[in-house]
Amino acid sequence: MYGLIGKMLAVPGKREELLSILMESNGDMPGCLNYVVARDPADENGIWVSEVWTDKDSHGASLQLPQVQAAIARARPIIAGFVEQFETEPVGGVGLPT
Amino acid sequence: MYGLIGKMLAVPGKREELLSILMESNGDMPGCLNYVVARDPADENGIWVSEVWTDKDSHGASLQLPQVQAAIARARPIIAGFVEQFETEPVGGVGLPT
Numbered sequence: 001m002y003g004l005i006g007k008m009l010a011v012p013g014k015r016e017e018l019l020s021i022l023m024e025s026n027g028d029m030p031g032c033l034n035y036v037v038a039r040d041p042a043d044e045n046g047i048w049v050s051e052v053w054t055d056k057d058s059h060g061a062s063l064q065l066p067q068v069q070a071a072i073a074r075a076r077p078i079i080a081g082f083v084e085q086f087e088t089e090p091v092g093g094v095g096l097p098t
Numbered sequence: 099m100y101g102l103i104g105k106m107l108a109v110p111g112k113r114e115e116l117l118s119i120l121m122e123s124n125g126d127m128p129g130c131l132n133y134v135v136a137r138d139p140a141d142e143n144g145i146w147v148s149e150v151w152t153d154k155d156s157h158g159a160s161l162q163l164p165q166v167q168a169a170i171a172r173a174r175p176i177i178a179g180f181v182e183q184f185e186t187e188p189v190g191g192v193g194l195p196t
Contacts, residue, residue, distance in 0.1 A: 001136075003134070003136050003146070005103055005146060005148060007184075019189055022191075023189060023190055023191065026191055026192055027192070029192070032192050033192070033193065034132065034134060034191075034192055034193040035191040035192035035193065036101070036132060036148070036150060036188055036190075036191045036192075036193065036194060037188070037189045037190060037191045038099075038101050038186035038187055038188040038189060039186065039187040039189060040184070040186060040187075041185055041186070041187050042184075042185070048101075048103060048184065048186045050103060050134070050148045052134055052193075086105075086138070086140075086146065087139055087140070088136035088137065088138060088139070088146045089136055089137040089138075089139050090134055090135070090136040091117055091121060091135045091136060091137060092121055092134075092135060093120075093121065093124055093132075093133040093134045093135045094124055094125070094127070094130050094131070094132055094133035094134075095131065095132040095133065095134065095150075095193045095194075096134060096193075
């Protein structure tokens with residue numbers, strides 16, 4: 001499995017709109033096992049996304065999906081930046097295949 | 099929902115043992131929606147744990163469960179420290195209730 005944990009910043013006042021885009025666009029992504037979108041309670045513009053994929057290629061391929069490309073285009077103007085980005089090697093746990 | 103994203107360090111040489119303890123002890127935790135255990139590929143002693151709970155109280159209560167108490171006792175000697183800890187407010191996504 002391949003994992004990503006990242007924090008992005010919305011343009012001030014745009015966090016809820018950005019969350020909506022992230023929530024609408026994460027269905028039907030082949031190889032996506034887990035994709036958790038969360039507010040950062042310590043940062044009014046912060047959003048955490050935690051992802052688990054079957055493999056790194058699935059994640060890469062997802063970026064080319066039409067709904068993801070459309071979401072990226074909508075989201076880009078209201079993303080202020082990416083402030084944390086960690087790759088992980090998921091082992092398992094609750095909500096994942098054993 | 100209530101979320102936690104954290105990174106801990108195993109005592110050198112003990113990461114696989116610590117991963118096993120984390121994997122064995124995460125079943126049957128009421129209110130736990132997601133609990134992903136992962137290696138940090140950039141740090142041979144690093145382990146990421148990403149958690150989603152129905153609420154903060156469920157997480158707190160889990161720490162008193164017998165299997166969790168037993169796991170903490172076994173894990174403590176081989177944990178070198180906690181280097182990242184972020185609370186989150188999960189909104190939803192793949193692998194979570196809508």
